[in-house]
Amino acid sequence: MKLRLVPRGRTNLIDDVREQQPTTATTEHNISVVRHMIETDKRVTYQQIRVSLGIGMSQVHNILHEHLAVRKLRARWILHNLTEAQKLRRVDWCREMHAIFNGGDSNSVFDIVTGDESWIYCYDPETKR
Structure with missing residues (x-):
């Protein structure tokens, strides 16, 4: 297209400024x-x-x-963002876990493996005697 404009006397190959169409x-x-x-x-x-x-x-x-x-x-x-209801559910869940594990004093708290927002209960029967 721009090559056709050169023989017509146009020497500037930079695009003309146009109004942007609304999306x-x-x-x-x-x-x-x-x-x-x-x-x-x-x-x-x-x-x-x-x-x-x-x-x-x-x-x-x-x-x-x-x-x-x-x-x-x-x-x-x-x-991207949590809703207020989701935030409250997470706070409630954390309070429940805190109560279940006696504020971190229970040894069973160490049986939970966490990573990247996934919680997995870890139990290895071979290590139990």
Whole structure:
């Protein structure tokens, strides 16, 4: 395209400044549809969202990350921030664990292996006598 402009007397090959078109795909309707899709199926893909709404991948990315503030973790959409209810549930759970393990004085607290938000109860019958 730019090579056609040179014979017409144009010597500057830098793109002309143009007004950016508004992104019409990022509407409240599309945002609510995407929200419903990820609440219904946490494993929904970019491609499925794109085909369902008939919008481009950049608009899907914009809706997911800018408007809904979610990220994909282990093939699931996860909210970036916890809700107040989720925070309260975690505090309640921690208080229950604190009571169960006598504030850390119980030796059974050492049977819990933690790592990356996963809690696994560890019991090795071969070491018990």
